Amino acid sequence: MxxxxxxxxxxxxxxxxxxxxxxxxxxxxxxxxxxxxxxxxxxxxxxxxxxxxxxxxxxxxxxxxxxxxxxxxxxxxxxxxxxxxxxxxxxxxxxxxxxxxxxxxxxxxxxxxxxxxxxxxxxxxxxxxxxxxYPSGRPAAVPAPVPSGWTVHAPAAVDWAELAGMHAAFNAHRPLSTVRDAADWELRVPVWYAPPTRTLVARFRGQPAGYLVSRWTPGHVQVVEVAVRPDRPDALSVLFGAVARAAADHHVRRCTARLPADPAVVAALPALLTEPVTETxxxxxxxxxxxxxxxxxxxxxxxxxxxxxxxxx
Missing domain, CATH: 3.40.630.30 (Gcn5-related N-acetyltransferase (GNAT))
Structure with a gap:
């Protein structure tokens, strides 16, 4: 028994x-x-x-x-x-x-x-x-250059506390999004977005304006998170352009933008994707x-x- x-x-x-x-x-x-x-x-x-x-x-x-x-x-x-x-x-x-x-x-x-x-x-x-x-497609065929006043870099050690406020503001009215607390930024976010996941930070005249998290595999890049300051929606185009340029440099032919149908995201999407289609x-x-x-x-x-x-x- x-x-x-x-x-x-x-x-x-x-x-x-x-x-x-x-x-x-x-x-x-x-x-x-x-x-x-x-x-x-x-x-x-x-x-x-x-x-x-x-x-x-x-x-x-x-x-x-x-x-x-x-x-x-x-x-x-x-x-x-x-x-x-x-x-x-x-x-x-x-x-x-x-x-x-x-x-x-x-x-x-x-x-x-x-x-x-x-x-x-x-x-x-x-x-x-x-x-x-969310949309996917080919990376933008002619990636835009970095506009004047902007820099985009991938820090060796991401200062998540610096980015937390942008995430909170970008998602302040987004249904189904989690309200992250300090423990999330100290523990959960760094674990989920640890290398080889890559994080880009866009700065305008030295001040952080947005960030983007992506995952790269041979022939494919997946954008899994973005957030920008409310007064700098143009940071999305800057970040998307940086991903498209990296995709071109590495001969990546497929890009998945696992992003919401946010008006600012939709407006900036041509900087990232060509002829997007919808995935579920x-x-x-x-x-x-x-x-x-x-x-x-x-x-x-x-x-x-x-x-x-x-x-x-």
Whole structure:
């Protein structure tokens, strides 16, 4: 007879078995790194434990996310969902999602958010997918030169604190975007945007005016985040032009601009892309907790709604 399965929050004694599960399920080292550096992570990590071994896990992270009405919602971000191969198909993850939902409700979360490549796992738990759209195409054929008064450079060590205010202003009214705190800029952003991800900073007459984060692979560049000062929307064209020039220098033929349909972004896009087409990201899923379904739907369907990769869970 097999040992019974216990469903409960994680304790410090579970960490070695939990991390072994995640090392088996995920290739990215940041999963255990971020979890280990979150002081409140254990009570928000729900486990299925059998014979002192963690066989399945679901982690919940509280996040402050902008809604469609101009306010900010407390949201339960689901992450690090994993199950050992021999324990799959037994309903463990569904049970853990129920427990995580109860913790979110007690904590006052309005709704829950997750990103996944296997949406079918979550449909029976009440999660519904949504779609983000963004452009891609060939890099601009004739990249613009750097205008007078501007400089663009890739710092060896990014001063994220210097850029935080631009991000906050650029996304102040963007539904689905996360309101980052100091801990996010100190921990999560540097982890998600660590090298080989590249960050460019644009300065106008020596003052920071915008930044851009990109990822390069052979033949392809993906722009994954931008932000500019409200009084310097022209920084977008400067940054886009710098990416297009680098693409030309390295014979890169494909560019994905994983960016929102922001009017300033759209206006500057010719500096980055030629003949753009629309791509979709269907990995996001949401579920109401205290909010109504209509409230949640308005957020994910709002014009310009977007969730930046550094805010993934």
């Amino acid at each position: 097999s040992a019974p399965v216990e469903f409960r929050p994680a304790t410090a004694a579970d960490v070695p078995s939990l991390h072994a599960l995640w090392d088996e399920a995920f290739t990215d080292a940041h999963v255990t790194e971020l979890h280990g550096r979150d002081p409140g992570s254990l009570p928000r990590t729900l486990l299925a434990v059998q014979a002192a071994t963690v066989v399945a896990a679901v982690h919940y992270l509280p996040r402050r996310i902008r809604n469609a009405a101009g306010g900010i919602d407390l949201v339960g971000g689901v992450a690090n969902v994993a199950s050992r191969a021999e324990s799959r198909g037994r309903g463990h993850v569904r049970r853990l999602l129920e427990l995580a939902g109860a913790v979110m409700a007690a904590d006052g979360c309005a709704w829950s958010l997750l990103f996944t490549g296997t949406p079918g796992v979550y449909l029976s738990s009440g999660y519904r997918p949504f779609t983000l759209r 990201d269907d990995t996001g899923m949401v579920r109401p907790v205290h909010a109504t379904p209509g409230h949640v739907r308005a957020i994910v369907e709002a014009p310009g709604a977007f969730h930046w990769p550094a805010d993934y869970l």
